[in-house]
Amino acid sequence: MTLEALLTLVAVLTPAILSPGPSIIAAIQLALSQGREKALPYGIGLAFGASLWCLFALFGLAVVFKLYPPLFIAAKVLGGTYLLYMAIGLFRGARAPLPAAAERRFGTGFGGGIILSLSNPKPALFYSAVVLSIFPNPQGVANIALIYATALATELFWYSAVTLSMSTNLMRKRYLAAKVWIDTTAALAMMALAVMLIFNL
Secondary structure, X not given: OOHHHHXXXXXXXXXXXXXXXXXXHHHXXXXXXXXHHHHHHHHXXXXXXXXHHHHHHHHHHHHHHHHOOHHHHHHHHHHHHHHHHHHHHHHHOOOOOOOOOOOOOOOOOHHHHHXXXXXXXXXXXXXXXXXXXXXXXXXXXXXXXHHHHHHHHHHHXXXXXXXXXXXXXXXXXXXXXHHHHHHHHHHHHHHHHHHHHHHOO
């Protein structure tokens, strides 16, 4: 475990969190429509729910790969392919308008945010691929806790920042103006990870 690896995790997660998806769009639109009082707990719930996929990936992958080592290579190739697919989609949609928000069927509070994140399978696949790429070796309990804490802190920081800042129309305009760069950055980061994962660089 190195500081460089943890910083890489933060660097990869940041554009992925900020690029348009069901969770971030729901957080933005709730902040705009109902203010930070309701949006902040919802955003924290979204962050916590998303970070659980990191924990599931860390523990689940460790157990499966220990029992079936050949699956490690297969998972790396599949994970890299999925990241590449996501990257191409982000790159192509960088100039597209912001899509509609996901329905908040489970409420707008902390619990509703968790449920929305857990109902979305994309973070599960994303975290699995990222964990494999950045932390390819089996991790002990202490390292797993450190990786999870880093992911949780990153998710909490950005969801909190978005829900607080998007309570104003000025910040919304700035976000929309930067959407092309956010999506393009995320796409390039994912492409690089995909290549590293597939070819074991």
